[in-house]
Amino acid sequence: MKVQRACYIVFCILIACGCLGCDQHPDHTVVHDDHDPAMEQAAAPSNRIAIPPAVRQNLGITFVQVEARRVAQTLRVPGRFEYLPTAKREYRTMLPGRVELHVNQYEQVQAGTLLYRIDSPAWRQLQQQLTDADASIDRFQTRLESFGPLRQAHQNHERQLQRIIDVRRERITQLETVAEVGGGRIAELSEAQGALAIAESDLAEVLEKEAELEADEAEARSELIAARANRDFLLDSAATLVGEPVSALISEIDAEPGAHPRWRTISTIAVHAAEAGVVESLGLTNGSWANEEVAVLTVVRPDQLRFRAVGLQSDLGRLTEGLPARIVAPAPTRAVGSIDLADAMPGTLAIGLQGDPNERTVDLFVTPDALAPWARAGISAQLEIVTDATAAPVLAIPNAAVQRDGLTPVFFRRDPADPSSAIRIEADLGIDDGRWTVVHSGLRLGDEVVLDGAFQLMLASASNGQQQGGHFHSDGTFHSGEHE
Structure with a gap:
């Protein structure tokens, strides 16, 4: 009763405003005085309402086409946009x-x-370590280069000693031959043998030094390899810190007093x-x-978004991984400045790995194939999932296009023959999915119905179950009947 009384009061106010608008025209006043009550009673009630462009603009009236949809097989889940973990x-x-x-x-x-930029003393410590590493490499490199001449000198000394030993052995052989025939002196033979022993001892020392020299060279080579590896590790660390490749850090830069590697010239990171x-x-x-x-x-990266919805665990029997899904605007409207009803983002459904045992819910994820301009992290919307794509589609209109005049659901169909008028139709409705309602009769595919502004049309045409036609003035006031 309260709803009917409110509708009646609004209707009376609109009628009064409409009458005032009509009374401002002298022609209307004269014709009203000539009305025949009998002719008015004989006239059949009209279900058409004139909505010229000025009225549509003032009342914010928009239209939406009737669609063929799988309403019974559509599952709607609320959710919100969030950043991908890699965003x-x-x-x-x-x-x-x-x-x-x-x-x-x-x-x-x-x-x-x-x-x-970072001005860090630790960076200068790393530069000092790199400088020390370069110095170590130079030192070991110089040491390795010195082993060649040393080895050559030892080899020359070895050959000289070998010749001396050969000569002394030959002398001893001669002295021993002379001694066998009874000639020569024993002292001279003993002296020659002593000299040979000294030469052989010197040769042994030279060979020992050559072995030590080879060991020192191997040690120096290992230390050089270690120094180079240490420098490479330091350069890798420096490259990670400054975000540049090693090749760029070791490139030579002309500076006073001479060329230096780039890493030495970096003062801040x-x-x-x-x-x-x-x-x-x-x-x-x-x-x-x-x-x-x-x-x-x-x-x-604002474009790296996904949609997280919270579904009921009881719907898991209808959901499977990989189902096609659409992310639709939170409010079904086509008003100027709002997110259009048809602005949807398709994607593929992914079901969360675990659910909430207390809330009996499970997370559903969809990464849109392409983002709409209104998609932002934290923006709420709805996830529309068709669980059976093989079902036959039926005609449906948005729930927002259906208004209730008392207990009677009505919607307003745009007249195909006259786009500036709407036809009030008592709705023959079926099931709905929370946003779209099945319409059994009164519409066909391609028809348009009033979406935004349907409530105002319902109030203007409400008459306790009796269809009442009329027209709106450009200022938005309603007047029952036709212009006279």
Whole structure:
């Protein structure tokens, strides 16, 4: 009763406003005085309402086409957009130092954009270690180069001693031959044998030194390899810190007093964006001192989104991995400035690995094939899943297009013959999926029904179950009947 009374009051107000609008025209006043009550009673009630363009604009009336949909096989689940796990990239301090920011929050950045600089004493310590590593390599390299001349000198000494030994052995042989025939002196033979022993001892020392020289050379070569490996590790660490390849760090740069590798000329560490995105948050104030592994800023890629919906575990029997799904706007409207009803994003359904035993729910995920402009992280919407694509589609209209006049559901069909008029139809409805309702009669595929503004038309045409036609004035006021 309260709803009917409210509708009656609104209708009376609109009629009064319409009458005032009509009374402003002298021609209307004269014709009204000539009305014949008998002719009015004989006239059949009309279910048409004139809605010229000015009225449609003032009342915000929009239309939507009748669609063939699988309403009974459609499951709707509320949810929201969220970033993919790979959408965010966090930039932290690699070394302790003073941080100078070069970007602001919500600033668009491209790959390679300078984000911030770190002035770190630890970086200069790494540069010192690299300098020491270079010095060690040079030292071991020089030492290795000296082994060649040393080996050559030892070999010459060895050959000289070998010749001396050969000569003395020959002398001893001669003395022994003379002694056998009874000639010569024993003292001379003994002296020759002593000299041979000394020469052989000197040769043994030379051979021992050559063995030590080979060992020293092998040790120096190993130390050189270790020094080079240590330098490579330090360069890899430096490349990771500055975000440049090793080849760029070791490239020679002309500087006073001579050419130097690039790593030696870097005074502060510059951090650049690895990929395009938007600076989501800043973790430090400009110029502040930060310890190691402190979050400086976060860059997010707004286009890396997925839709997370919360479904009921009781619907798992209808859901399977890989079903086609659509993400639709949260409100069914076509009003100017709102998200259009038809603006949907298709995708493929993925069911979460686990559910909530307390809430009896399960997460459903869809990554859109293409993002609509209104898609943002945290924006709520609905997930539309057709569980059986083989079912026959039926005619349906949005629930928002159906209004109730008392207990009677009605909708307004746009007259195909006259787009500036709407036909009030008592709805013969079937099931609905929460947004779309099956219509059994009164419509055909391609027809248009009023979506936004249907409530105003219902109030204007409400007459306790009796269909009443009329027209709107350009100011939005309603007048029953036709212009006279």
